[in-house]
Amino acid sequence: MSQASTEIVRISGHAGSVPGAGLNREFQVCKLVDTTTCIGCKACEVACLEWNGNTFSETTFDNSYQTMPETTWNYWNLIKFNEHEREDGSMMLLMRKDQCMHCEDPGCLAACPADAAIVQYANGIVDFQEANCIGCGYCITGCPFNIPKFSPTARKVFKCTLCSDRVAVGLEPACIKACPTGCLHFGTKSEMKELAETRAEQLRDVSGFADAGVYDPPGVGGTHVIYVLHDAKNPELYGGLPKDPHIPYSVRLWKAPLKWLGNLAIVGGLAGLAWHYMRYGPKKAEPIPPDDERRV
Amino acid sequence: MNTDAVTRTAGAVPHDQEMITRYSFAERANHWFGALAYTYLLITGLAFWSPYLFWMAAVVGGGPTARFCHPWVGLFFSASLFWSFIQWRRDMVVEDNDRAWAKEIPNYIKNEDEKLPPVGRFNFGQKLYFWGMVYSVILLLISGIGLWYTEALPWSLRFLRYTAILVHASAAMITIGLFLIHVYMSTIMEEGSFGSMVHGTVTRAWAWTFHRNWYYEVTGRSRPQQ
Numbered sequence: 001m002s003q004a005s006t007e008i009v010r011i012s013g014h015a016g017s018v019p020g021a022g023l024n025r026e027f028q029v030c031k032l033v034d035t036t037t038c039i040g041c042k043a044c045e046v047a048c049l050e051w052n053g054n055t056f057s058e059t060t061f062d063n064s065y066q067t068m069p070e071t072t073w074n075y076w077n078l079i080k081f082n083e084h085e086r087e088d089g090s091m092m093l094l095m096r097k098d099q100c101m102h103c104e105d106p107g108c109l110a111a112c113p114a115d116a117a118i119v120q121y122a123n124g125i126v127d128f129q130e131a132n133c134i135g136c137g138y139c140i141t142g143c144p145f146n147i148p149k150f151s152p153t154a155r156k157v158f159k160c161t162l163c164s165d166r167v168a169v170g171l172e173p174a175c176i177k178a179c180p181t182g183c184l185h186f187g188t189k190s191e192m193k194e195l196a197e198t199r200a201e202q203l204r205d206v207s208g209f210a211d212a213g214v215y216d217p218p219g220v221g222g223t224h225v226i227y228v229l230h231d232a233k234n235p236e237l238y239g240g241l242p243k244d245p246h247i248p249y250s251v252r253l254w255k256a257p258l259k260w261l262g263n264l265a266i267v268g269g270l271a272g273l274a275w276h277y278m279r280y281g282p283k284k285a286e287p288i289p290p291d292d293e294r295r296v
Numbered sequence: 297m298n299t300d301a302v303t304r305t306a307g308a309v310p311h312d313q314e315m316i317t318r319y320s321f322a323e324r325a326n327h328w329f330g331a332l333a334y335t336y337l338l339i340t341g342l343a344f345w346s347p348y349l350f351w352m353a354a355v356v357g358g359g360p361t362a363r364f365c366h367p368w369v370g371l372f373f374s375a376s377l378f379w380s381f382i383q384w385r386r387d388m389v390v391e392d393n394d395r396a397w398a399k400e401i402p403n404y405i406k407n408e409d410e411k412l413p414p415v416g417r418f419n420f421g422q423k424l425y426f427w428g429m430v431y432s433v434i435l436l437l438i439s440g441i442g443l444w445y446t447e448a449l450p451w452s453l454r455f456l457r458y459t460a461i462l463v464h465a466s467a468a469m470i471t472i473g474l475f476l477i478h479v480y481m482s483t484i485m486e487e488g489s490f491g492s493m494v495h496g497t498v499t500r501a502w503a504w505t506f507h508r509n510w511y512y513e514v515t516g517r518s519r520p521q522q
Binding site (some may be wrong): 013014015070111113114115132133134135136137138140141146149150155248249250251253254258259261262263265266269270273276277280281282283284285286287288289 | 345458505
């Protein structure tokens with residue numbers, strides 16, 4: 001809740017107008033993760049815990065460097081490791097820092113029924129407002145990246161905020177601040193996109209990664225976290241990054257056609273019943289059964 | 297079903313006021329327990345359904361409370377409906393005369409009941425309502441469990457979440473349609489119907505008019521020869 005309410009451009013579960021829609025002249029921010037220069041040191045994981053005050057949790061060892069299988073409600077930043085064997089038999093250790101992608105068209109926000117439990121700022125950050133969260137978990141269904149996580153004790157859902165509190169006062173996110181190799185960058189979307197494309201070109205032309213490219217999936221309207229990958233044709237190799245993420249079709253169907261069809265059916269049904277009552281009125285029982293002995 | 301039930305109230309009651317027991321106390325208690333549970337589910341469910349109805353959650357204690365209680369109340373409603381199923385499933389079997397009745401449904405809508413074939417304890421519309429509720433609640437229960445513990449479903453089984461949201465909403469819409477018709481017909485449309493679920497009894501005339509086969513069955517009277 002660090003940003004002024006006028007900078008909010010989208011509100012979940014909201015009936016009525018949105019304060020910042022079309023009003024604001026705000027830079028679109030972006031985090032760039034260059035997986036090709038990541039060394040897997042996990043400084044970003046620690047910085048995330050430190051800044052957000054999340055408790056240290058037990059790690060899971062499953063014969064890899066990875067801290068745990070996936071992000072959790074109080075562990076928002078996780079480097080995913082994959083020992084990838086290439087076609088020529090050589091080994092590559094692929095490392096991708098996983099966190100909320102801050103979609104331009106966020107599935108969590110589309111699925112959320114609670115007024116203002118999820119907001120999108122003019123700068124592109126998608127932020128959960130836990131005070132308004134009802135803990136239904138629909139955002140978990142709406143997200144194509146498996147990011148929102150439910151806390152059984154709080155009965156609320158949590159995720160990476162892109163350090164909206166830091167960004168609001170002109171600081172870069174904590175993970176960026178901590179990165180020792182400079183594989184993490186933060187700036188405007190256009191600057192980061194340009195930098196990413198330059199790096200991808202370098203990888204293709206100089207480093208021999210013919211399929212190097214930038215991951216900024218159009219299916220969710222682009223994201224405010226983008227990746228440079230050695231192999232942009234197979235993003236799944238990088239800890240299951242989806243190739244063509246989009247808001248699930250069932251969520252789209254549910255939140256638009258099904259909803260309007262249902263609303264129309266309810267209103268139509270009520271109107272039909274009112275019409276019936278006025279046109280035909282109540283049913284009345286016969287006064288006495290005709291086989292009644294008193295009639296005979 | 298009560299077949300022993302022509303209750304003669306003491307002394308001075310007029311002949312046509314002899315009441316026939318239609319619903320036992322247990323049936324009525326279960327009905328109103330279920331009705332209360334359904335109303336809660338309707339209010340909270342509609343709150344989650346549309347931002348324009350989210351205020352309804354405030355009426356029952358706010359969004360988080362509504363989210364917490366909705367699944368539990370859903371279980372209570374399912375239990376109530378299951379008990380009704382045990383009680384009424386035999387009376388609710390659709391038979392040949394129901395199919396004949398179904399063909400005459402326009403006359404029922406136009407209140408021209410004399411043109412309808414006689415029916416037993418429940419007519420085809422009531423049977424449709426009953427089975428519609430039973431099957432919808434089975435779907436609601438299965439999909440609801442998936443939505444209750446959404447976070448427990450692993451990412452690899454996410455298609456279950458995608459299916460559950462559609463199934464839950466669609467089945468809920470069907471029950472709302474059934475519910476609206478049910479409430480309309482049993483309160484203001486069919487006189488004597490609401491009282492039967494409150495006091496448990498109907499007049500002989502009511503039984504003869506609306507459920508003639510059942511009337512002859514419970515009163516033991518012989519049908520007039522035609």
